[in-house]
Amino acid sequence: MIREIHIFKDGLTLFEDVIVPNKDLDTSAVMDLVSASARKLQEWKIDSMEIERYRFVYMNSHDTQFIITMDRQASLQKVSEALMSLVSKFMTAFEKILESEEWKETDFSPFRIGFRTIVGRIPCKVCLAGHGGTGKTTLLELATLPSKGPPQEYIPTFFGDKALLKADFDPYIFSMFDLGGQDRFVQEWGKIIRAGSMVVIVTDSTEENIEWTKRVAYPVLKSELPYARVIAIANKQDLKGALSPEQVSKLLDVPAYGMQANKAEFREQWLRLLKALAFEEIDFNIVSEIMDSV
Template sequence: MIHNTFLVRESTIEVLASTRYWPVEVEEADLKEFVATRAELRKTDTSLQEIPLIIGDNKFHGWSCGDDLLLVFVTDTREDEHGIFERMEKASETIRRKIKKDGLEETVKEYESLIEPSVITRLKIALVGEGGVGKTTTLHLLLGDKPPTQYVPTIALNLETVENIRFGNYSLVLWDFAGQERFRNLWRFYFHGADVIFLVCDSTLRNVLISKDILKLIRRDAPKVPVFALANKQDLPNAMKPEVVQKILGIPTYPMVAIDKERRDEMLRILMNAAAQYVGVALPDLPTSELLRFSDEAARKAAEIESLRAKPRREEEPAEEEEEEIDEDFEIDDLETIEIVEEVLIDEDGHIVEEPGEYEIVEEIIEEVEDEHETEEEAPAGEEIIGIVDESPAKAVADIIEDVDETGSETSAQ
């Protein structure tokens, strides 16, 4: 994990700009020692490649940004330096161009935004489980948003994503996609793209056994992805204890009541524990607010989630008026069909490729799932059905996804 970055004037070791992503203080003496030691090494051998130096509990990396300017990234000691130097090279080029165009003073003012694309890494977290277990409600809880009072199924494979939740130099991307059984054979594309998976269940024996089958799919299609279980709806009288759920599923299991906003800090801590395990860092004993940062955009995204869902049906309205309302919400001409299309580009190891420049597309895969329901179904008690007859097959695709909410055609790459 990247803890801090600095833009330093080498001759005087003056810090011109800096950023901090993790609650680790870098001592001024350590920074000076790094700059001085690096300068000595390069005097000895001018052709020397950049090498990291471990000083104290941190690993320091340096990269020249031009005349007398040095970019410094500070990480934990286990961080892979090759990946860090690649990021620094990109950041350095951005800084050079900015200095040439607008001068050093403007570059220093905009330093954080200039290096952010080179520092921030997306960490994709998928919420999966049967329909109605509380995946979207959990998403609302994480954002501090008011939980939905009624169940409206997530539309097919329309991923609901929330970004701009920062954990260190990682931007957490939360995926919430449909749990209907007829779409599960398409899940493998999203399992491959996830870094961490939360398997959400409603803590009933029936659903836990179904979740165990879903876990088998995850293990088959994404065996290296860490999986955690959320035993949701612990407030209900028939809820199984999380210890029992864990014994059945065989994976770390956390209790949760996603409709209870008082449990938000607990859910954030669970999210952080999973992210920390993936990143390979120990969580310091600090409040959640100092380890996770939410942007205004993330809060707005929570509100936008509701616009992706059908509005509650009002029985007193005539059918014609109801269709007009749906047409306004979805802005489509044909009210009887929704085609859900997602793009993913997958390499030969099954991983999502975010920068496909060095890859060649060698195979196209198109999966279609037929909806056997030809007419609008009656919603069971406590549920709502979207007022659209889905007569056409929903298409899932694999082409490239840089933003998980973009659409395109399904492709595989190596």
């Protein structure tokens, strides 16, 4: 997932667009550091550096530095390609201006539309993880097949499935990966979840299931997606004896949100939750920061 773009020339900001702000780092200090490296790059070469859960991908063209901030866990290859087409688009529009002194008086803000179009071409990968029967496929269909209504029967997912989700998430679209949660498929998760920006852990809000999640799912997630954002769904809140979202949060060390995925009325709530996770407007954790002791 692409989060920000900054374009600099002679130490001045030509253009910037911040879709999801980075609240953990001092952005201007990071930009000084990255743009100094970018300035040394040959024309059309791409390089990147990582800090915590972010990756900065950068390029130098016409003595102008282009820096994209992305989730460290997302696909570097896709973002590098996006940076190429972005710089190419920018140069098509502004090359002449950059070659004269005119650039100092130019308004580059119309480039925002072009930038956001390119951002929307790389789907943000969301992984639904959890044991068999907890409601992952139900959640996938609740989001992506609204007219059909969520499934009421349990048909175990073989290996894994995925679907695109376009909703009110502009400029983003999501690629939802639904993992097969039966024990025999968990060892295959690594192949499916690579480059996932976000993880949604699905539980049926029982102690046994939470124990399974910590014992079986956590090791895979921690080794494959350490920098991904993570929330939990405390699903099946209608069933007698379901643990509350607060209890589930505490037991998993991941903020948990209550849900009844088999009810169509919960679709809006589920979409709002996904949006708030993408834009970092709700509590979440980072996979590598989940306490080992829980």
